[in-house]
Amino acid sequence: MSPRKLGYVVPETLREASEFLREHAEHARVIAGGTDVLVQLRRRPERGGADGLRWLVDISRIPGLAGVSSASGTIRIGALTTHEEIARNPIIRKGAPLLAEACASVGSPQIRARGTIGGNIMNASPAADTIPALVALSARVRLSDLGGTRDILITDIFEGPYRNSAQPGEVLVGVYFDALPPTCRSAFVKLGRREALAIARLSCAVVIERDGAGRVVRAAIAPGACLPMPAQVSSAEEILAGKVPDEATVDAAAREVAEEMVRRTGVRWSTDYKKPALEAIARRAIWRALGVNVE
């Protein structure tokens, strides 16, 4: 580990934070829970470490960035809300159970108590657990800068692995999405190398809304840790749409998720395993979003 001297600033307002971040551009970085940033600082620059960094901008004192609220069917989660709070929050457990599941699967109690949803999004790891859930919820993120705020679709914040599209000076203030109605069910399924402290090797988030007759009105399927960019797999969603899903339909949709992954990534050495494994967890997630627990 190479030591480095870093300045640490603790702005009290969003304006102060943005001013500082603009001024120092690539030499400054926001720190929220620090569970990604601090790990990156330990790494040598040539192995993805934060090269050229001189300032950490601690946003934890800025008021109004933490907590979950809901108003007229829209749920807002402040950027500083921790995984632990989200996993336990009644509004989320009711209105976006898959996100509660995703947050509950992050790391360990210690990591969940420090890591924030804002950090999870902005770090833009392909394996980030909240991202597929937020994609399946069609969430929007709000960025704040000196000139005000702008809202963009969650999928538009990503530019590639570990790269987000925010401009220097922009701070993520929160994410927004519509609470799922009672006609919706959802699921988040993750495949790791062990039961806890496991980075997702694959994951899949699914939201399904059905009508009184059991027909799928709307399906959202977002796999994680396997696509070049976080996204829904509309071709798989279409297989479910309008049907009362039976085994064959679910199998077909799950297979399509896996095939779409291969189309988007090409065949790699790991494809032999990842394709059937993704199919298996997509199938599990879809069934769970249909109310059938196939474990």
Added chain:
Amino acid sequence: MDEPRWVGARVSRIDAADKVTGRLKFMSDLSFPGMLWGAVLRSAHPHALIKKIDTSKAEAIDGVVAVLTHKDVPGLNGFGIVVPDQPVLCFDKVRYMGDAVALVAATSKEKASEALRAIEVEYEPLPVVDDPEEAMLESSPKVHADGNIHHHIKVERGDVDAAFREAAVVVENTYYTPRQMHAFMETESGVATMDEDGNITVWCGSQHPFRDQLQIARALGMNPRKIQVVSTPTGGAFGGKDEITVQIYLALLALRTGRPVKIVLSREESAVAGMKRHPMKIRMKTAAAADGTLLANEVRVVADTGAYASLGGPVVNLAIEHSCGAYRMPNVKLEGFCVYTNNGLAGAFRGFGANQVIFALETQIDMIAERLGMDRLEFRRKNALRQGDVAALGHTMTASVGAVATLDAASKCEIWVRREELKARPSAPHKKRGVGIATELHGCGLGVGLPDYGAATIELLPDGRFAVGVSCPEIGQGNTTAFAQMAADSLGCSVEDIVMVSGDSRYTLDSGTSTASRSVYTGGNAIRCAAARMREAIADVAAEALGAPREEIAFGRGSVEARSCPAGEPTRSAGRLSFREIACIAESKGRRLKTEGDFIWPVADRGVEGYFGLPHLIYSYITQVALVEVNTLTGEVEVLRAVSIPDPGKAINPVGIEAQSEGGVVMGMGYALMEDTVIEQGITKTPNFSTYIIPTSVDAPEIETIIVEELEPSGPFGAKGIGEAVCVPITPAITNAIHDATGIWITHIPATAERVYMALRKQAGEPAGA
């Protein structure tokens, strides 16, 4: 002597309160006034010639107090338990990424790292030797000038070829095992100090302070008496701190600067530079007769020992010794190679060569049982060694043998008895359950041909308590608690009256290593000897003070008394003396009661000509059973339950045995399912715990430990040892359970989800990539 009161009781660890409250200071917690931070410059290449080392820029940095290279090693520039082939500081070439090229001491950790970066080393890279079998070829580049085969062992008995011809079943397979990391919580760390007289004290977690003292003295060219090594408490070792780690670096820096110096390896540095379990490729051909009698085993082991010897040779010897497990095997042809490569460093690791071969053998055993249509447990029981049998290497099993007893207990454990019922109820239709079993014996002590002795001291303190000294360090296994229990019962006092002194080369006598499942047996026997002498010394003092004949002195709990008072005379309270009073009386005469005890290990009736360290006389035995569930869609394996049935001889502390057993199960489970230090072209790809995956508490199964005590007459209170065996058969118990669940055989561990999934697909006849 009275019935033991402490031995066999569920005594809580004597260090428990200090550990759970964080009061206990490990060596890496120590600080001294004026202390400097030391750091080690590691190699930049897995294999290269050193052309030039320039330290001038580093020396010029403000706050840098010393920069040392090979030129500054006053004594032998090498260390190694068997052959000192590892340079303290490299001079002509580097052989792995963990090789030390220079040392620095500076006023802060940051300055020390800055200095490391300022040292300029010119290398000429050499081709990397990373495949042990290729390394064995004449044409391979040489890691060491005298060739890459560090050690070769060959043992033959009987006629395997004839046995293979006559056998009803012969199975032959190749097995691959991973490079497991010890993953102790405290990395290799410590502090060295020097006094005005030039005496050096090295405070550093390790497994044998006296051998460290010798190796440090040799490198420093100093009288060992001027060097003290303190290595209790150690924050976990598992064999990874048997060899020298940072002790010599610490001592060199303290010697040069005259100031206290501390080194704490980061996890990454520890992962790259530290010891690992030998990856082995094992070819095994095993035969049995139609009635299920094992006839022959032919074994070829190639072990990747990495850049230096350390204990690679002995590990391969023990792999050979354990390759026929707990079975009678009349015909054997066993061969092992220990090969140098540029793949890190491999050496001692809990199990010491047995883990690899027992995984292979116990898989072979299941295959043969299946081919013969025999019950797996019955097949094992039929062939298991009994006392008086001749073992595979030709020595006679005269000590206690618990193979059958542990198998008997296994046949009655719940997951074995109810296995069909448990298998019939997986948690989901695409999941399959299976139950696996495996057994082994495990050599205790150092084996034939190596000096193996113990020593203990006991001193009666002024307050009536006893200071008991045994050098075998407390590395977390709980040996100091077992020592205190044995001392309490041997002396006739309470565990609270024992003050343990452990792992200190100044205040204890050399009792050897805390390795090889030996410390409780060795230290216990030495304590028994010292305690008997202490009782005599106490009786002498008491007899004189009470004016009673020496034979009349009887021991109570914490006191002695003159047994019979002359007839008619009322019992006097003065007829009884507490240990404290004894201490006072002795003190008043200017005496301190202090005794020493010693012990030399018994050994097997025959060795293996030309080799040291094998076979053993005393073995611990263990059978382990696992219930697993395999997800056939993803290949994930979950261990649901495990039963661990050790025969440690007398369980001095059943809680301690359970703790060993549970830790061992989880360690062997990690070995079976997830752990592997990946090294590609000499570069470690898994240098920390986000990439090197070990089981967490959430992954651990429900573990039941059933202790079977086959008392060993030569052991203290009948004890043998158990520290290693507990992590061994669980690995094949798990892989055999995967077979029981799915029909696939695991020959390559860890059985990761991918490997299991691919094997399932191959079994289903689907080509890869379908």
